[in-house]
Every structure is written in C-alpha cells, then in structure tokens.
Amino acid sequence: MTTDTETDVFEEHRPVLLGVAYRMLGRVADAEDVVQEAWLRWSGGDRSDVRDPRGYLVRVTTRLAIDRLRQIKSRGETYVGPWLPEPYVTDFGDRAPDTAEQAVLADSVSLAVLVVMESLSPLERAVFVLREAFGYPYADIAAMLDRGEAAVRQLAGRARRHVEERRPRYEVDPAQRRDLTERFLAAAGGGDLEALLELLAPDVRLVGDSGGKTRGPLRELEGADKVGRFIKGVAGKGVPDFSVRFIEVNGGPALLVLSGGKPDAVFQVDVADGRIRTVYIIRNPDKLQALAALPPEAPAAPPPAP
Template sequence: MIDVAEFEQHRPRLFGIAYRMLGSVADAEDLVQDTWLRCSQVSEPVTNPGGYLSRTVTNLALNKLTSAAARREQYVGPWLPEPLVTLPDAAGELELAESVSLAMLVVLETLSPLERAVFVLKEIFRFSYREIAETLDRTETSVRQVGSRATSHVQARRPRYEASAEVRRQVTDEFLAACLGGDMNRMLELLAPDVTAWNDGGGKVRAALRPLHGAEKVARFLTAVLAQPIEAPRLVAVDVNGRPGLMLTSAGRPDTVACVEVEDGRITEIRVIRNPDKLHHLA
C-alpha cells in the first residue's frame, strides 16, 4: 500500500515520465491520477514505491500511445506537443532541460512506443536496464537492444544548438520588441535566411498546414497572426519547455504560444501552437 504523502513525493517524476511519453500535459496529468487510483487500491505492502509507481505510469502511457498514434494520423497540419509555459527564469522550478524541449519531444515522436519508453527511462530518468526490463516485463537483453536502437535514432536527429541561454533570451526579447513595433526589417534581421516555422492549429484556428521555410514567409505569417482581430491582445516573453518563447493572449486567455531556437545570433526554428485544446491548461 502507498499513502498519499509518499505518492506526492513521486508525483513530479511520474508527470515527467508521462509527459515525455505522450507530449500532452492533460494526458500526463490524467495518467498520474490513474496511477494513484490504481495504487491506492493495492492492499499489500509495496517494497519499492518509486519503482512500482514508475512501472504503473509507464505501462499506462504505453497503452495511451497506441490510441494516440491513430488520432495523430488524422491530425490537421503539423502536430506539436502541448507546451509547458513559465515566466522567464522560472523554468528551473519545473526541472526543464533539453529532454523536455519541444524540439526533443518532436524527435521522440518518431520512436516506436517501446523505444520511447526505454529511451525516456534510461537516458532521462537514469533507470538501469534491469529496472526497465522489470518495468516492461521483458528480458534485459531485449531492452538493451531496443535502447541502443532508440539512442542511435535520437542521436542522429537530436537538436543541437550552440547559443547560450543568455543569447537565446536576448535574441527572443529583441524579436518580441520587433513584433510589437511592427518592425518587419528588424524581424528579418533576427530570422535566419533558412528559418523554419511549424504551426499547430489542429484545424480549429488559422494556421499554416505545412512548415514554412524562409525568413520572409515566416515573418509575414507571424505578422498576420499578430494582426488578427482579438480582444485586448497582449504579447509577452515566456519560457516554453525551458526555451525562450512568446505568448499572445486575448482578454487574458492564451491564444498563441511560440518557442524559438537560436544559432549564431539568429532564430533558426519557430514552433507555434495555436490549437486551443493544447492551451487550456495555461488559462
């Protein structure tokens, strides 16, 4: 049996596993709650509460991924994870790192559910292969093979950005000022010529259905988003999954969240999330 106090000690890790597995804040929170409901019904003593809870949430996430994959095949336009948004310099409170950046979560989406589980547990939460084998009810040898394959896949696609956190923040703040001032020339100066922007609207709001390439296309698209008729618009600097970003609100409600990646002093990637279903948790 696991009591409430003990469960709460493990809650951040359980959410971290579920969120990295699913890329959804709402689904991750639901899985954490489901984990508690299942564990609260166990009457016999649990010798390793942390391992037991991690095993439960991981297997629940694997089951969830099966149905999620089918839904994403029908998704309208690019799919991006639900963002975790904090005020600048507050990201440390969420223990955010590269492993939870939007760019990394998009890479994890290309893994099979089993590969994703092994990678998340081994490379991010430092489980041993023996512990992972017990969690997934597989042999340690097979888990090692899956882990090696997943790591190679991620290493080949892992986003690599050399800019420091200070430079990323400075460039983002300058871009925010240019957007607020309607300074198209400055926006173009801050965007890399080959910048790419992904826009997730889920078919529910105005959004580009394909990735946009090139500084001028991206700048004009963002200008159009900012020019939309919304009530009491406000554009503020935030951190999105531990990276500098921007949030546009309408009458105090999140309308658009954007996260940028910076290299050589210019923005090379922008991920824009406008699907209202993915912003409810920020209200």
Template sequence: MTVERFEEHRDLLTGVAYRILGTVADAEDVVQEAWLRWSGADTAAVENDRAYLIRVTTRLAVDRLRRAKARRESHVGEWLPEPVGTDPAGTVPDVAERVELTNSVELALLVVLETLSPLERAVFVLREAFGLPYAEIGGAVGRTEATVRQLARRARKHVEERRPRFDVDRMSRRRITERFIGACVDGDLDGLIAMLSDDVTLVADGGGRAKAPLRALVGTGKVARFLTAIATEAGARRFAESLGVAAPEGYAVEFTDVNGAPAAVVTAGARPISVFSLVVLDGLVRTVYLVADPEKLTRLASPA
C-alpha cells in the same frame, strides 16, 4: 498511509507520463489511473514503491500513446506537444522535480521524441531523463535488459541525429526571442528576415481550432511574411477571434520560461492565445514553434 505513499511520487510519475505522451491532460489521466491501480493493489507486498509506480505508469502511458498515435495522424495540420509553464529557476511544477530535468521537456526535444516508437520513447525517457538502470527499465516496459539496451542505443542515436543544436546560452536566447517578437509586432519585415536562417522553418499547431498553416513554412520570405501579417492589430484580432476571443481588451506578450526554455506567450484579454518557442543556431532563428491550439494553452498562467 497508502495515499501518502502514492503522493510522495506523484510529481515523478507526472513527469514520466508527460515526457512519454507530450500532453499534460493525458499525463494526468495516466497518473490518476495509476492511482486507481495502486489503491486496489496489495501495497503491503510492494517492496519498492517508486519502481512499482514507475512500472505501472510507464505501461499505462505506452498503451495510451499507441492509441494517441492514430489520433495524431488525423490531427488537423501539424501536431506539437502541449507547452507547460516553468519558473525562472528552470523547475517544471508538477512535471519535473530537478532543474536538470528541464532539458528533457524542451519542445524541440519532445517534437523529436514523437518520431520514436512508443516503446523506444519510454525507454529513452526513463534512461536519459531519469537515469534509471537498464534492469529497472526492463521491468517497467516488460522487456529483457539486453533488449532495453538495444532500444536505448537505437533511440539515442535517432534523437542525436535529429535533435536541434543550441549554441547560445539562456539569456542570449531570451534576448533573441524579445528582438524576434519586437520585429514581428513592429512589422519590421527586413529586420525579421535578418534574424532568420536561410532554411528557417515555422511549425504551427492550431489543432483545427485556430488559424494556422496546415503545413510547415520553410524559407525566410514565407516565414517572415506570415509572422508580420498575424502581428498587425487587424491580423492579431482575426487570429484571436478565430479562438472565440471576441473584441479582446488588449494584447500582451510575456517573455517567460516554457518547457524549460525562453519563450513568448501572447495573450488577448488576459487569455493565452499562442506560444512562440525558438530554436537558435549561429545566432539565427532556425525553427519557430507556434502553439495556438486553445486546448493546449489552458494550463499556461496568464501574464500579470
């Protein structure tokens, strides 16, 4: 019975932990530790399983995030969250239980959440993504309801000021993503530049294990030249070989949903080697997120 009571909430706990931490591996570790706490507790005395488990998971995730902050500061190059695959309906297996929750796992939002303190991030996630009452959040983070309200207001204001705006629907974003990748693969520099805003930014995370710019590239010329260079056959081969994919059988691109939004997953020899996620505003690509760290791509299903 103890196991069943925990498993009933596992997906919810994974969703909370992933949004706080930004990596699936850390989220799974936190949930496993929460299970160990739960299995060793007097569960017969627990009046509300959900509230109890969210409290345990949140505190474990906040503690882990505080330790992770130091590691991320020494990360080689830019640090981006770990992408997770989602199905066309918009659900996030093992990460979210409701379609509307997918908006809270978009890479663009998770990047902004990285700029919050661990406590602010936890409060924002519990309130904005899961709609928990302030009193329950206070119990989860060990703060008074008044303090939680202040933290929530500060975090919400911070996120609203920095969160990218999307002014196109899902299908339009998918079509733009397809055209964007097509221009890269075709080496159509002029066509690619025409799709980019003047202040376009490319943020790439190779984790020191894949060749990627160590700093964000800004401007149409720099971004377009980099993208068309790695999209050539020779460039793609060098990129794949930097990941240890020697003499791949072939490259493929699947346009699919990642973190609840249209994205492009590039594979070499059926192994994911990069994910492209775009921020589109006024019909132009404003930001390109490129995740190429192989350790962050192991959970993405390979295209059929």
C-alpha cells in the same frame, strides 16, 4: 483504505510521474489522466510487497502511458497540420516547486526533441525516457517493461540513434535565446520586417500547430523571407484586446499571447549562431487550456508600440 502516509508517498513522487507521462505523451491532460490512474492503482491495490514505491509507481505510470500512447498513436494520421507537444510550464515564478519537482523540470525535454520522439514506437519512447531523462539502469527498465535486458539495450540504442540523427545539432545559449526572443517580440509587434529578417537564419523553419481549430499554417514554412512576412502579417491581427507575457515552457523562454486575458497562442524559438533557426507557434486551443491557470501575480505585459 489509503492512509495519510501512503497519500504523502504518492504526492512525493507525483512530479516524477508527471514528468515521465508528459515525455511519453506530449500532452499535459493525458499525462495527468495517466498519473491519476496510477494513483487509483496505488490507493486501491495491495502494497504489502512494495519495497521501492518510486520504482513501483514509475513502472505503473510507464505502462499506463504506453497503453495510452498506443491508443492515440494514430493522431499523426488524422491530425490537421503539423503536430507539436502541448507547452509545459517549467517556471512557476514565486510558487517554487519542491526539490523533486525541480529535478524533473530541470531535465525537461525541448519541443524539438519531443517532436522527434513522436516518431518512436511506444516501447522505444518508454525506454528512451527512462534511460535518457531519468537515468534508470537497463536492468530496472527491463523489469518495468517485462522485457529482457538485451532487448531493452537494443531499443535504447535504436531510439537514441533516431533522436540524435534528427534533433538540432547546436548548443543553446539560454541568455542569447532570451535576448533573441525579446527582439523577436519587438520586431513582430512593431511590424518591422527588416528587423525580423535580421533575426532569422536563411533556412529558418516555422512550425505552426492549430489542429485545424483556429487560424494557422497547415504546413511548415521555410526560408527567412517567407517566415518573416508571415509573422509580420499575423502579429496582433485578429486577436482582440491582446497582450503578451514571457513564460518558460519546456525549458526555454516563450511568448504567451493573451486575448482578453485568455491564452491564444504560444511562440517559442530555437536559436544557433546568433540567429533564429525555428519558430514554433502553438494555437490549438486544446493545448492552451492549462496556461489559463498561470499565477495571476505575474501580470501580462502590454504589446510593444508599433
């Protein structure tokens, strides 16, 4: 039987567990399933020898996430079009998270890094998340994964090199990113191709994730002219009764497009040197379901006038 105290202990660590599971899996629903399974093991297991509840729960969650990741690892072979992580809201407006949750959210990884992590093996990804995102010592990670410390150090080094070689190599200025996101919205909503081209880097990339379940590019687009014309062509078209609001996902500003009040797409941009370097568009409806639960007190903004 689970006591209120044991329930409170689990709830205290839930944000950390969700942070681990989301980084491992890149999908909120999968992460929540893993955390729920961790709860079942916590509530139904023998906890008499547990001296460090957080460490125990992180270990259970990590192992469950590794198992889940191995089961779905083939998604890259069967997924239709480019794959992007499910957007994870990292700003809850007036519903302020507690201290533990704030720490997890502040440490959230970007869409770009999560995409790179997708090519790591499940063990490499687990070691990278525990070491780089949560700062666990190698000895603790080795105990969590039932591996030798030397092997864990090798996995960590290999994963770190892989991510560093492929992640964006520019510093992100949050204020500039917000400003460019706002200007991107105005230019796209107004169908102003010239203004769009001024915002886009010459080698800009557009990565769209529709999962083959709705309209969207089935391969990456490259080059300012091609990306600008695509955005101009699709902005607001085919989306009835649409509106746009700013949200924060994966640690950065994003645009949530609503159709009839329901999530239709998420746009996010990466920037450097005053230009947009990458445009991410997530339209797979399966990845937008969690956004339907955003607090209603943050109203959607009307689309910009043409």
